[in-house]
Amino acid sequence: MKNSNLNMLVRASIVSNKILSCFFCFFVMLSTVLIMLSVNIIIPLSDNIQTKIINHITNREIYDTYRGKTDEQTIKNDIKKIKKLDHVEDIYLMPYSLTVSETSGVYFSQHMLDCFHNGYEPTITAGRNFKKGDDKVALVPQIMKDFNESENQINEIDGKSLIGKTLKFSDENQNKIKVKVIGAYRTVDPLFSGDEIIIPRTALIDYNNRVKNNSDIPSSVSEEKEYKILVDDAKNVERVLNEASEITYVSKANPVVDASSYSVAMMILLAISVLFTVMVILGIYMFLKNNISSRIDEIALYRSFGYKSKNIFYVLFTEHLIFGLISIIAGLIITQLLCTFIINGYVYSLVGNSLMEMSVNVTLIPSLGFIAVFVLILILISRKSVKISEKTDLTILLRS
Amino acid sequence: MNKAIELKNITKIYNHRVTALDNVSLTVNSGEFIVVMGQSGSGKSTLLQIAGLLDKSTSGTVLINGRDVSKLDKNQLAEVRKNSLGFVFQAFHLNSHLRLYENVMVPMLINEKYKKKSDMQKKAMELIEKVGLTHRVSHYPSELSGGEQQRVAIARALANDPDFILADEPTGNLDSKNELMIFEELKKLSKSGKGLLVVCHNDAVLDFADKVYIMKDGVLEEKNDEKQQS
Ligand SMILES: Nc1ncnc2c1ncn2[C@@H]1O[C@H](COP(=O)(O)OP(=O)(O)OP(=O)(O)O)[C@@H](O)[C@H]1O
Ligand SMILES: [Mg+2]
Numbered sequence: 001m002k003n004s005n006l007n008m009l010v011r012a013s014i015v016s017n018k019i020l021s022c023f024f025c026f027f028v029m030l031s032t033v034l035i036m037l038s039v040n041i042i043i044p045l046s047d048n049i050q051t052k053i054i055n056h057i058t059n060r061e062i063y064d065t066y067r068g069k070t071d072e073q074t075i076k077n078d079i080k081k082i083k084k085l086d087h088v089e090d091i092y093l094m095p096y097s098l099t100v101s102e103t104s105g106v107y108f109s110q111h112m113l114d115c116f117h118n119g120y121e122p123t124i125t126a127g128r129n130f131k132k133g134d135d136k137v138a139l140v141p142q143i144m145k146d147f148n149e150s151e152n153q154i155n156e157i158d159g160k161s162l163i164g165k166t167l168k169f170s171d172e173n174q175n176k177i178k179v180k181v182i183g184a185y186r187t188v189d190p191l192f193s194g195d196e197i198i199i200p201r202t203a204l205i206d207y208n209n210r211v212k213n214n215s216d217i218p219s220s221v222s223e224e225k226e227y228k229i230l231v232d233d234a235k236n237v238e239r240v241l242n243e244a245s246e247i248t249y250v251s252k253a254n255p256v257v258d259a260s261s262y263s264v265a266m267m268i269l270l271a272i273s274v275l276f277t278v279m280v281i282l283g284i285y286m287f288l289k290n291n292i293s294s295r296i297d298e299i300a301l302y303r304s305f306g307y308k309s310k311n312i313f314y315v316l317f318t319e320h321l322i323f324g325l326i327s328i329i330a331g332l333i334i335t336q337l338l339c340t341f342i343i344n345g346y347v348y349s350l351v352g353n354s355l356m357e358m359s360v361n362v363t364l365i366p367s368l369g370f371i372a373v374f375v376l377i378l379i380l381i382s383r384k385s386v387k388i389s390e391k392t393d394l395t396i397l398l399r400s
Numbered sequence: 401m402n403k404a405i406e407l408k409n410i411t412k413i414y415n416h417r418v419t420a421l422d423n424v425s426l427t428v429n430s431g432e433f434i435v436v437m438g439q440s441g442s443g444k445s446t447l448l449q450i451a452g453l454l455d456k457s458t459s460g461t462v463l464i465n466g467r468d469v470s471k472l473d474k475n476q477l478a479e480v481r482k483n484s485l486g487f488v489f490q491a492f493h494l495n496s497h498l499r500l501y502e503n504v505m506v507p508m509l510i511n512e513k514y515k516k517k518s519d520m521q522k523k524a525m526e527l528i529e530k531v532g533l534t535h536r537v538s539h540y541p542s543e544l545s546g547g548e549q550q551r552v553a554i555a556r557a558l559a560n561d562p563d564f565i566l567a568d569e570p571t572g573n574l575d576s577k578n579e580l581m582i583f584e585e586l587k588k589l590s591k592s593g594k595g596l597l598v599v600c601h602n603d604a605v606l607d608f609a610d611k612v613y614i615m616k617d618g619v620l621e622e623k624n625d626e627k628q629q630s
Contacts, residue, residue: 005517008506008509009495012502305481305507308475393455395449395454397489397493
């Protein structure tokens with residue numbers, strides 16, 4: 001016997017319980033919206049927490065600092081050993097950032113000349129990033145606040161407008177450097193204070209050396225050499241720190257970002273989605289139970305014809321599966337509409353233009369997962385309901 | 401093998417208190433039209449439920465076509481109901497959202513004998529023709545009179561070609577003209593070899609019955625001719 005034969009009965013019971021069915025559909029749809037909203041916020045949020053905060057580049061870095069007098073051979077040997085440690089991705093000389101003034105009149109206030117940390121992927125908002133072999137080039141902040149002392153006002157300088165221009169910098173000892181602006185970068189990462197002019201690391205090392213050779217005042221630049229050890233994952237930092245400290249003196253930087261407040265938000269969302277999932281399970285259960293008791297005559301009749309529990313299961317399950325799938329798809333569409341027109345605007349107002357920037361969207365895998373969980377719950381509850389209906393007294397057919 | 405429903409020394413006690421059937425024995429052979437009459441509350445429906453495997457007796461044996469059903473599990477009982485028994489109820493119990501022929505098809509849906517839906521439809525049409533409702537096959541039950549609905553229910557009871565038809569007050573909701581039509585329909589069935597067990601209040605059935613039993617306070621007696629006069 002083909003179960004699909006029973007579709008005739010499924011059709012009949014669908015048209016016979018219109019109001020109850022509408023209620024069921026509405027319930028499933030609403031639950032879909034609430035659960036999928038929470039889940040689709042949790043996913044980018046936890047991804048952000050993991051990659052942008054917990055694994056933020058500064059949480060994966062270890063300092064390896066040498067006094068200026070340390071001989072090159074010792075440093076070379078240390079680096080060789082550290083490079084061989086497990087989980088070490090890179091070890092490199094980090095030049096110091098230097099305070100400079102622009103002399104051609106583009107900027108008025110002083111700024112920092114800096115370079116990107118290895119392993120950091122900047123977001124370029126205009127122009128292009130550095131290429132290998134780039135030397136006298138620079139990236140400027142997307143927007144930079146510049147204080148003009150003579151006019152006593154703060155100008156906002158659009159980084160894009162500087163692309164192609166040449167900037168001339170000079171430090172307090174009149175060491176000069178000329179760079180051509182090739183692009184602008186985003187400054188939302190707490191790595192940046194927002195007024196750093198970025199030049200390639202090799203160019204900054206050169207400039208560091210010039211400053212060192214050309215100054216009388218002792219400073220970090222002249223006294224120390226700082227290497228950075230990049231660890232593959234924040235969770236391995238302690239281990240590398242321990243192993244590296246047996247080789248030389250190393251230390252860990254203070255974290256510039258902290259995940260705790262975001263983790264609380266995520267826990268709340270997680271709790272919400274668990275709560276709604278439990279509600280859905282209870283709701284479907286109550287609904288099916290109620291449905292069975294209101295159709296006790298119909299089910300008794302089928303049993304009097306010799307229908308077995310598996311046949312009754314098919315009718316009940318299929319009916320609710322159809323309603324469920326239609327409602328879930330409607331719920332997913334509504335969720336996406338809510339995201340597009342309301343949620344994402346709100347999320348942007350909260351975390352837009354920050355490290356935690358994210359957008360909320362209905363995605364395939366969570367949606368399929370939700371459908372799978374729904375079907376599973378429906379199977380379990382339908383089976384339970386059919387079990388309950390087995391106790392139906394068939395003699396009601398003769399008494400009604 | 402003789403086709404028969406055999407009830408032997410059946411007792412049914414509800415809730416440890418109400419004795420609805422008291423040591424009742426009854427045989428329904430194929431081709432027999434058996435009627436059980438009696439006052440309200442005397443145990444007629446209880447007897448039919450036990451004979452139709454809709455309920456279990458407290459003691460006694462039920463044999464269907466020689467097979468003791470007391471040892472059968474739920475699914476096996478369902479199998480026996482599907483293959484051997486057809487029911488007609490006082491309340492018709494038609495599905496109001498299915499057309500007549502679809503209602504007749506409902507018991508066939510689980511019968512592996514029918515390979516295709518079109519086979520079921522063909523069979524349903526034949527059965528509806530038998531009860532004289534060919535011109536209404538595509539109607540819904542609510543568009544039919546009570547008598548017509550009960551004829552559809554009879555057609556449905558025949559869907560899986562059962563050996564026996566069990567009917568509890570099939571004419572209870574009908575007027576006397578429709579009542580006669582239903583009895584004629586049932587008589588035709590017994591003539592075609594089906595065994596019939598019909599519970600009825602009305603004397604009109606006596607003209608059709610092969611055997612009449614009277615139920616009184618759970619005790620079954622065969623009605624003799626003298627009593628029939630009164
Ligand atoms: N489920 C039940 N629980 C308890 N007592 C019951 C149950 N079903 C029937 N009875 C009792 O058993 C007795 C026989 O009932 P039954 O329904 O067989 O009578 P009946 O002859 O069919 O009556 P009627 O002509 O009114 O349909 C009655 O006293 C009734 O109250
Ligand atoms: Mg009765």
